[in-house]
Amino acid sequence: MTRILSPALPAPPRRRVPAWAWASFLVAACIAAPLLAVAVTAATRPGASFLHIATTTLPEMLANSALLVLLVALMAGSAGAISAWIVSTCEFRFRRVLEVALLLPLAMPAYLNGYVYTWLFDVAGPVQQGFRDLTGLRYGEYWAPEIRSLPGAALMLAMVLYPYVYLLCRAAFLQQSVCLVEASRTLGHGLPRTFLHVALPLARPALAAGIALALMETLADFGTVQHFGVRTFTTGIYEAWFGMDDRGAAAQLSVALLGCVFLLLALERISRGDRRFHPTTTRHPPLRAHPLHGWREAAAILACGAPVLLGFGVPAGALAWLAVTSGDPLAPQRFLPFALNSLTLSGITAAIAVAIAALMAWAARMHPSPARVMANRIAAMGYALPGSVIAVGTLVPFGLFDNALDAFMRERFGVSTGLLLSGTMAALVFAYLVRFLAVALSSVESGLARLKPSLFAAARVLGRTPGQAVREVELPLARGALLTAAVLVFVDTMKELPATLIVRPFDLDTLAVRVYNLASDERLAEASTAALLIVLVGLLPVAALTRAMRRQD
Numbered sequence: 245m246t247r248i249l250s251p252a253l254p255a256p257p258r259r260r261v262p263a264w265a266w267a268s269f270l271v272a273a274c275i276a277a278p279l280l281a282v283a284v285t286a287a288t289r290p291g292a293s294f295l296h297i298a299t300t301t302l303p304e305m306l307a308n309s310a311l312l313v314l315l316v317a318l319m320a321g322s323a324g325a326i327s328a329w330i331v332s333t334c335e336f337r338f339r340r341v342l343e344v345a346l347l348l349p350l351a352m353p354a355y356l357n358g359y360v361y362t363w364l365f366d367v368a369g370p371v372q373q374g375f376r377d378l379t380g381l382r383y384g385e386y387w388a389p390e391i392r393s394l395p396g397a398a399l400m401l402a403m404v405l406y407p408y409v410y411l412l413c414r415a416a417f418l419q420q421s422v423c424l425v426e427a428s429r430t431l432g433h434g435l436p437r438t439f440l441h442v443a444l445p446l447a448r449p450a451l452a453a454g455i456a457l458a459l460m461e462t463l464a465d466f467g468t469v470q471h472f473g474v475r476t477f478t479t480g481i482y483e484a485w486f487g488m489d490d491r492g493a494a495a496q497l498s499v500a501l502l503g504c505v506f507l508l509l510a511l512e513r514i515s516r517g518d519r520r521f522h523p524t525t526t527r528h529p530p531l532r533a534h535p536l537h538g539w540r541e542a543a544a545i546l547a548c549g550a551p552v553l554l555g556f557g558v559p560a561g562a563l564a565w566l567a568v569t570s571g572d573p574l575a576p577q578r579f580l581p582f583a584l585n586s587l588t589l590s591g592i593t594a595a596i597a598v599a600i601a602a603l604m605a606w607a608a609r610m611h612p613s614p615a616r617v618m619a620n621r622i623a624a625m626g627y628a629l630p631g632s633v634i635a636v637g638t639l640v641p642f643g644l645f646d647n648a649l650d651a652f653m654r655e656r657f658g659v660s661t662g663l664l665l666s667g668t669m670a671a672l673v674f675a676y677l678v679r680f681l682a683v684a685l686s687s688v689e690s691g692l693a694r695l696k697p698s699l700f701a702a703a704r705v706l707g708r709t710p711g712q713a714v715r716e717v718e719l720p721l722a723r724g725a726l727l728t729a730a731v732l733v734f735v736d737t738m739k740e741l742p743a744t745l746i747v748r749p750f751d752l753d754t755l756a757v758r759v760y761n762l763a764s765d766e767r768l769a770e771a772s773t774a775a776l777l778i779v780l781v782g783l784l785p786v787a788a789l790t791r792a793m794r795r796q797d
Contacts, residue, residue, distance in 0.1 A: 691725020
């Protein structure tokens with residue numbers, strides 16, 4: 245039998261990847277540069293400063309950081325998970341208000357909480373002064389909580405960080421199979437036992453992710469622990485850089501801090517093992533809210549209202565009262581530059597971050613490859629790095645470049661260029677981008693994930709080029725995600741303190757720096773104006789998250 249061979253079909257032409265689609269790799273390299281700079285600097289031989297720190301304060305910093313992480317994990321995890329379970333499964337008065345109000349502490353930076361509670365509960369504060377006036381007792385004749393302590397700092401951090409746990413756990417509870425909850429109730433378990441033995445174990449990935457975010461913010465905090473006199477890795481990095489003028493010691497402490505962050509994440513992943521937490525059924529009717537009455541309703545209102553009151557109500561009310569009665573003594577023409585600097589830096593950072601995030605997200609969407617996905621993940625790594633580490637990693641390569649360029653210009657042309665990048669607004673914006681690009685990238689990627697690929701294909705069929713299809717179809721549909729990313733980056737930049745203190749130019753002060761300088765001198769009444777402006781700006785992402793929750797419900 246004669247075999248007829250059909251002619252081989254030509255291979256389809258490979259789609260050319262445009263130059264802009266390679267931006268992911270360039271951005272990933274820039275984001276990884278500070279981490280690489282810290283690692284290279286830390287690899288040098290330990291100097292006298294680091295050896296002094298290692299033999300004197302390093303054990304204290306390690307113990308304080310570990311204890312602070314443990315206390316924040318317990319308090320933030322408990323408050324976030326319990327409040328999320330109550331508003332998801334129970335019906336009681338003020339539930340609709342509380343499920344939104346539980347997000348309000350996100351607008352309050354932890355260091356502002358620390359400043360306010362220290363002013364309230366110190367010996368000369370209004371609480372103890374009022375107690376002495378009421379009872380006639382003198383100081384030392386009664387017991388008062390020591391707010392300037394490690395447990396006090398942990399409480400301040402937990403009160404503003406529990407919303408991370410609340411958001412993720414609430415979404416996990418709403419997506420769980422109602423069959424398991426009903427089976428537990430049928431077997432005679434009440435809501436508390438169902439929460440402990442069924443719902444919470446199934447929500448473990450969400451709980452772990454929320455606690456991990458809270459702990460990374462805890463390790464990155466500087467203002468709170470410094471004001472409370474608690475030595476941690478972040479305060480040690482700041483002291484090594486500015487107090488001892490030793491970059492090597494600061495870099496070595498930064499590497500130790502990074503090791504702690506990655507160790508926490510690795511331990512949780514290892515402890516999870518091969519267990520799976522997804523439901524085994526496709527039935528997902530909404531949870532039927534269990535009505536509460538009497539003391540149970542009062543307990544639910546108290547459990548959900550206390551975190552809001554402590555994390556937002558009390559500090560915001562105190563700041564508003566101080567701003568009205570005292571406020572910043574500077575004239576408006578001298579105070580407004582602080583606000584203008586904060587708005588300018590936050591606006592520039594938000595615009596650049598959203599533009600880069602959109603470029604990277606669409607590159608991965610239109611030209612997917614494992615390498616490009618990995619580059620995007622590396623670019624998002626900066627959010628896991630404390631601001632102090634990013635600051636050190638930013639100034640080290642920028643300083644080397646400035647010194648090398650200055651030496652070259654002196655040798656060749658006899659001209660000194662000075663510091664072109666170090667200690668400039670450009671260096672500060674770069675540090676912000678390394679820290680918060682992950683926020684913009686995750687928002688844009690989640691927005692693009694909701695767009696149907698058929699819309700892009702339909703635009704191509706109608707004769708549009710890929711660029712026109714993105715510009716005319718997908719970009720307008722993703723406008724909400726881009727706006728959300730810009731708001732989140734803007735607000736996070738307004739609140740950032742450690743990177744601002746280390747990288748900023750000497751003649752540039754922001755609202756956060758103004759608050760820190762005044763509060764460090766125990767002048768909270770004067771700092772209240774700038775602090776209140778930061779809080780008001782922080783309400784923007786809360787409003788965005790509230791709208792998202794309403795749409796999800």
